[in-house]
Amino acid sequence: MNIKVHPMGDYGTNCYIVTIDDKDFIIDPGVGATAWIKQNVENPVAVLNTHGHFDHIWSNQEVKELFNIKLYVPKDDEFMLTLNPYNLGMPPSYADILVNSDEELEIAGVKVKFHHFPGHTPGCSVIEINKTLFSGDFIFSGTIGRFDFPMSNEKDMKKSLQKILKWEDNYHIYPGHGSKTTLNNEIQTIKQWEKYIKA
Template structure:
């Protein structure tokens, strides 16, 4: 299984194409990512949103017009059509709403949503094989902001404590910036808890 990644939009949001050789999943299609995805895909099964902020769901509606289903955690479903920043030109309506720790079989892909609220109510990391798409929860050497509308610092603290219990290693593919590994970022959690006054 291989992936492609490219930054899109003014805040340089990573859009990913995950390819198993004959099927593709799209993760977080940002502004004007649709054309790039179509050029590099031939059998898109689904779009997965790590959370509902405009820069991660901007081109959802274009894929929906093609009949591609949109997956997102149920607690962020409202954000994909009600952007608190006023920057989403075309909202979308998710087709599949994930609950905490929900697993999905999409073609030959096994997908699991791990709920880590704080940045948004439904912020999630999405596990697929050896990859963990961390959205705006964990980055390379940082964590997501929790001072936006619908963010919650108490939830972020709980999520940081929760992720410390993960023992398995994954390649961490964040919503912004460079890749890392899950265990590398977990090793920084105590620092984040102290630095952000949790």
């Protein structure tokens, strides 16, 4: 498996191209992502969203139409694809496949699992491909995603942290912002946040 990453837009939102078995999966194509994606894919098969915040989905529609591929979105965040928060002019996008909580899919012969970890958004998910996690805005290196946004939920975030603390395997984690990390490296931080949240 090969992973390419490029931070997009003012928020440095990581767009990933994950290549496995000569198939390219595009994760979270943010602001201005299309040109970079065009230069770095040979056989794109799907666009995957970790969640519905504008900086992660901005180029969804442009990319899926350019390559004639399907867009996979956590179903609880579908409503965010057509919002234009803060009047930024975000192009609307339209999901082809709505993914259920903790659903595992087979896309072009590759297993892709959407682990549901709500809190940051209602549908916030961690995408697992080949024992590697693309965590969106759930877990970062040294911290977790914010849960004080209008569509965030503090109680859900606490439950999500408790859920991942039950995982026993170590995983490489590629977050939506910043540098990669591992689950083992983040366990203490996750425990501290779980205790901090009083919901």
